Amino acid sequence: MKRAALILVLLIGLLLSWAAKDFPSWGNPQAPASSSPVSSHFIASTGVDTEVPNMVTAVLADYRGFDTMFETVVVFIAGLAVVSILRGGPTRRTRDRKFVVDFEPDLIVTNTVRLIVPVIQIFAFYVLAHGHVSPGGGFQGGVAMGASFILIALSWDLKTALNRFSIDRCFTVAALGIIIYAGIGLLSMVLGGEFLDYAHLSQVLPVSPEMARYHAMLGVEIGVGFTVTAIMFALYASLSTDGRMQDGL
Amino acid sequence: MGLELFNTLILSLLVVVAILSLWVRDLVVSAAVFAIYSFLMCLLWAEMGAVDVAFTEATVGAGVSTVILIATVFNLKRKAKD
Numbered sequence: 001m002k003r004a005a006l007i008l009v010l011l012i013g014l015l016l017s018w019a020a021k022d023f024p025s026w027g028n029p030q031a032p033a034s035s036s037p038v039s040s041h042f043i044a045s046t047g048v049d050t051e052v053p054n055m056v057t058a059v060l061a062d063y064r065g066f067d068t069m070f071e072t073v074v075v076f077i078a079g080l081a082v083v084s085i086l087r088g089g090p091t092r093r094t095r096d097r098k099f100v101v102d103f104e105p106d107l108i109v110t111n112t113v114r115l116i117v118p119v120i121q122i123f124a125f126y127v128l129a130h131g132h133v134s135p136g137g138g139f140q141g142g143v144a145m146g147a148s149f150i151l152i153a154l155s156w157d158l159k160t161a162l163n164r165f166s167i168d169r170c171f172t173v174a175a176l177g178i179i180i181y182a183g184i185g186l187l188s189m190v191l192g193g194e195f196l197d198y199a200h201l202s203q204v205l206p207v208s209p210e211m212a213r214y215h216a217m218l219g220v221e222i223g224v225g226f227t228v229t230a231i232m233f234a235l236y237a238s239l240s241t242d243g244r245m246q247d248g249l
Numbered sequence: 250m251g252l253e254l255f256n257t258l259i260l261s262l263l264v265v266v267a268i269l270s271l272w273v274r275d276l277v278v279s280a281a282v283f284a285i286y287s288f289l290m291c292l293l294w295a296e297m298g299a300v301d302v303a304f305t306e307a308t309v310g311a312g313v314s315t316v317i318l319i320a321t322v323f324n325l326k327r328k329a330k331d
Binding site: 026054056057127135136137139140143144146147150154232235236239240241242 | 297300301303304305308309312313316317320321323324
């Protein structure tokens, strides 16, 4: 059986590598992705339409903002699903943990973490706020922010981290992130545009329609950052304790 | 030439690391090897100029998902059966 599986995997691998030679070579200007009129349209008009230097962020948060909104919702639902499935009912399996983690927080580790957590969090804010100009944005900044809370949980214990950022608060913050995102979309709808048509926000912001799109993208990224931060930490807290939310790693 | 060599090196390391991550029995080691895989992918993205993707791969792939995998392994049997 195992041998059959190996042969099957090798065959599929061969098939895939055989198909891979039909791909255009990397950086080929004749490749469909480069020669399509959509690409040249975005390259030409992103800077004019939105004043955002980082085209990736402009496409992600503005041109296909609807898509990104539901990506955020998917992250939220995934976190919700993991936490609620692992929380389980009364039939929780009570298998003994293979590794009993029972230790005092280490002095050197906790003091190092005390020093670097603020740096990580400021870097996360920088990544989030600078997403238009340089690589980065809500997802990356949110993950870095969530990682700082995970670091607190790893170096002290989960209880210390949960005291700062409880699971209920996680989901409040995560839902708030989606509300911020959808709220910006709805606001532009109320102001006469379509859903997530940020240019109409210039009626309430003292800026040009182009700069309104620029700033609305920042707002949207902040919403994404909220959701991703909270869900990353909730995922860790739930998975590391088998859903019990206590005596974790 | 330099980039060609770099790509070849990274891609062959990727194959080695991918096989290694399935080959090792210890799931914690497997998770750590996955982190190496993600980091190599991140280098490759960065070299191709897709810095946004590289950034995401570094934070999500090499960072948080490794922590989450290891945290999960600690609630399972550490050795894989096959």
